[in-house]
Amino acid sequence: MNRLDVDALLDDPATRVLVCCGSGGVGKTTTAAALAVRAAERGRHAVVLTIDPARRLAQSLGLRELDNQPREVRVEGFQPKGGLHAMMLDMRRTFDDMVWAHAGRERAEQILANPFYQTISTSFSGTQEYMAMEKLGQLVGRDEWDLVVVDTPPSRSALDFLDAPQRLSTVLDGKLIRMLSAPARAGGRGIRKIVGAGFGLFTKAVSTIVGGQLLQDASTFVQALDSMFGGFRQRAQATYDLLRSPGTGFLVVAAAEPDALREASYFVERLSAEDMPLTGLVANRTHPVLAPLAASGAQAAADRLERSGDAPLAAAVLRVHADRVAVADREKRLLARFTRAHPGVPLVGVPALPVDVHDLDGLREIGRRLAGE
Amino acid sequence: MNGWTDELSRARLHVVTGKGGTGKTTVAAALALALATGGRRVLLVEVENRQGIARLFDRPPLPYAEERIASAPGGGEVRALAVDPEAALLEYLDMFYNLGFAGRTLRRMGAIEFATTLAPGLRDVLLTGKVKECVRRVRPTGRHEYDAVVLDAPPTGRVVRFLDVTRAMAELAKAGPIRGQSEGVVKLLHSGDTAVHLVALLEEMPVRETLDAVAELDAADLRPGAVFVNRVNPPRLPERSLVAAAQGRVDAERVRAGLASAGLEVDDDAVEGLVDQAVEHAMRVRAEQRAKELLAEADLPSLELPELTDGVDVAALYELAEVLVGRGVR
Ligand SMILES: Nc1ncnc2c1ncn2[C@@H]1O[C@H](COP(=O)(O)OP(=O)(O)OP(=O)(O)O)[C@@H](O)[C@H]1O
Ligand SMILES: Nc1ncnc2c1ncn2[C@@H]1O[C@H](COP(=O)(O)OP(=O)(O)OP(=O)(O)O)[C@@H](O)[C@H]1O
Ligand SMILES: [Mg+2]
Ligand SMILES: [Mg+2]
Numbered sequence: 001m002n003r004l005d006v007d008a009l010l011d012d013p014a015t016r017v018l019v020c021c022g023s024g025g026v027g028k029t030t031t032a033a034a035l036a037v038r039a040a041e042r043g044r045h046a047v048v049l050t051i052d053p054a055r056r057l058a059q060s061l062g063l064r065e066l067d068n069q070p071r072e073v074r075v076e077g078f079q080p081k082g083g084l085h086a087m088m089l090d091m092r093r094t095f096d097d098m099v100w101a102h103a104g105r106e107r108a109e110q111i112l113a114n115p116f117y118q119t120i121s122t123s124f125s126g127t128q129e130y131m132a133m134e135k136l137g138q139l140v141g142r143d144e145w146d147l148v149v150v151d152t153p154p155s156r157s158a159l160d161f162l163d164a165p166q167r168l169s170t171v172l173d174g175k176l177i178r179m180l181s182a183p184a185r186a187g188g189r190g191i192r193k194i195v196g197a198g199f200g201l202f203t204k205a206v207s208t209i210v211g212g213q214l215l216q217d218a219s220t221f222v223q224a225l226d227s228m229f230g231g232f233r234q235r236a237q238a239t240y241d242l243l244r245s246p247g248t249g250f251l252v253v254a255a256a257e258p259d260a261l262r263e264a265s266y267f268v269e270r271l272s273a274e275d276m277p278l279t280g281l282v283a284n285r286t287h288p289v290l291a292p293l294a295a296s297g298a299q300a301a302a303d304r305l306e307r308s309g310d311a312p313l314a315a316a317v318l319r320v321h322a323d324r325v326a327v328a329d330r331e332k333r334l335l336a337r338f339t340r341a342h343p344g345v346p347l348v349g350v351p352a353l354p355v356d357v358h359d360l361d362g363l364r365e366i367g368r369r370l371a372g373e
Numbered sequence: 374m375n376g377w378t379d380e381l382s383r384a385r386l387h388v389v390t391g392k393g394g395t396g397k398t399t400v401a402a403a404l405a406l407a408l409a410t411g412g413r414r415v416l417l418v419e420v421e422n423r424q425g426i427a428r429l430f431d432r433p434p435l436p437y438a439e440e441r442i443a444s445a446p447g448g449g450e451v452r453a454l455a456v457d458p459e460a461a462l463l464e465y466l467d468m469f470y471n472l473g474f475a476g477r478t479l480r481r482m483g484a485i486e487f488a489t490t491l492a493p494g495l496r497d498v499l500l501t502g503k504v505k506e507c508v509r510r511v512r513p514t515g516r517h518e519y520d521a522v523v524l525d526a527p528p529t530g531r532v533v534r535f536l537d538v539t540r541a542m543a544e545l546a547k548a549g550p551i552r553g554q555s556e557g558v559v560k561l562l563h564s565g566d567t568a569v570h571l572v573a574l575l576e577e578m579p580v581r582e583t584l585d586a587v588a589e590l591d592a593a594d595l596r597p598g599a600v601f602v603n604r605v606n607p608p609r610l611p612e613r614s615l616v617a618a619a620q621g622r623v624d625a626e627r628v629r630a631g632l633a634s635a636g637l638e639v640d641d642d643a644v645e646g647l648v649d650q651a652v653e654h655a656m657r658v659r660a661e662q663r664a665k666e667l668l669a670e671a672d673l674p675s676l677e678l679p680e681l682t683d684g685v686d687v688a689a690l691y692e693l694a695e696v697l698v699g700r701g702v703r
Contacts, residue, residue, distance in 0.1 A: 290645075291642075291645075308634075311630070311632075311635070314628050321650055323609070356576070
């Protein structure tokens, strides 16, 4: 197995951006925070962009509110050799700021007040990913930190992080919106010819369902956005290019379970197809065996002890061991399968800590495990 | 409260939600098998375009049709349906406007995804509409097509919005074909025919999320059903050693002597490793006990399902279904 050397990665000044990806709940936020803390303590000037961190984790980094700005982490017992800033992403605010930055005052106000904007900026799946990328671009652009660690939104699939911005662009691009809201005026005649009369019917059907007002709002929104949309797209492209550059690394976080590893595999393949740099896989919450004792022997001995009833504690300790060996064996098997499919991907296992990780010590502990200490 | 109740047995629509990854799809499938046991016909529905049911039952992707996927002990059967909102919308529109072949083209263009983007509530209205149609459908004999319908629902963070059809309708046109059917959906979801079950793990965050979800369901006048406590590990240490062990106090000498009496000679490092493992185990069990106490605040019937070390395959689903039947599910 090809071991991921986390300290070498963190110490290398050429490492400028680390993106922690993975499917929902695997430990992306925890890993990102732990990496940033460790990097700062080893001398880097780091900033970590977290997304929806658990409240206590946020507090442990001194983040009390969502103010969409990096704050220096000043908490007791934390005197890093380098420095650490942390922030939580506020997606709505990031979107608003983008609108302000790209549209004139009057137009921006018009956009922000549009009901369709409210929908897109709060509940369209994909907005969070897009805004995370936008914020990442901003943080790198500020040039105040030599390492930016990014968490990614809690989504089903790690691929969403790469795909969602595209989906949002497609919607905002507005060809369909324009056709639906004002088919007579819109470009897109070619498509309409193909669809033929069905399109008119469809427009009618859609407007009876969602209502003419909504279509009207959408249309106004897209027209207002039109002028700034080029700017949007350019920025998204610039961030995409950044993700492809040599200073960037993707860390895929996965649980040692079939679903999470399958997702991780898809993601690894996708990164390679996109020429994006994959740094390694973090197998989180593993259960390594701590005593070299065969499970079968332990079971047999536990059986004997239970029958005699003499040493209940020793019997229980042996049962715990046998359970643990069974879990560890399965995890090893699953990880070996992943490694066979992706032999070039460096990997590190992080054991499941017996308690939730929500303070600085917990993050340091995860950091040590990441580094293989 | 422990086990299934008569009131839950009267539900015809079982909605299964929970924090992401806690086992919604697994529990929904096991529940469908359990409900079908003894000769009933149950429909298992998924709505998130993920083909989770097909994967779980080790089959090719499900088409948009109700297909038999498993037989249950005692002659019952489980059918499955993956509702695709685009297909549901087209099916729907087709009833009112003859879209014919244009429908397919629109779909290829992404026009339908687009329409559901305009009004995110539309997607939910279409999905719940299809579910309601399945619950209410009757055979020519006058009997319901399905004795029960089990829905593998969106996670707790989104489920109330998903089920709150009334709110979604507010986004849509004041009149129109979809509005008509939605009234029936609202009635079903807020009636005694529907129970919203929650899947939880014995960890603090999932339990808190479960409690929040229960409060949210109550506030939206939706009826919480049972809590399925998934992936429960057997406690191994004797109760009286647990608290001390969780604080790191395990008598290594006693462990060593016990091992020796069973004929196991191990070195110091191994004893230390065994003790560390026992301490971690005790800490986890204690955390699980606290989570269980917290969960009791929900005051709902609860059913435990064991952790299956080898993962979940079809045989394991039958095993879980048997556990549920043993806890009174019918
Ligand atoms: N190695 C570990 N040992 C013990 N607990 C862990 C470990 N890694 C993560 N956790 C815990 O698991 C939970 C989920 O972790 P985290 O929030 O980092 O996941 P995530 O991938 O960011 O989730 P989401 O997709 O919801 O954003 C947290 O309660 C965290 O404390
Ligand atoms: N009782 C169990 N024992 C062992 N593994 C389990 C158990 N229940 C679920 N799992 C495993 O946990 C993982 C998640 O389960 P499942 O897919 O059912 O969750 P889910 O809540 O539907 O997830 P999602 O939020 O992604 O839809 C799967 O790998 C499944 O095999
Ligand atoms: Mg997270
Ligand atoms: Mg699922």
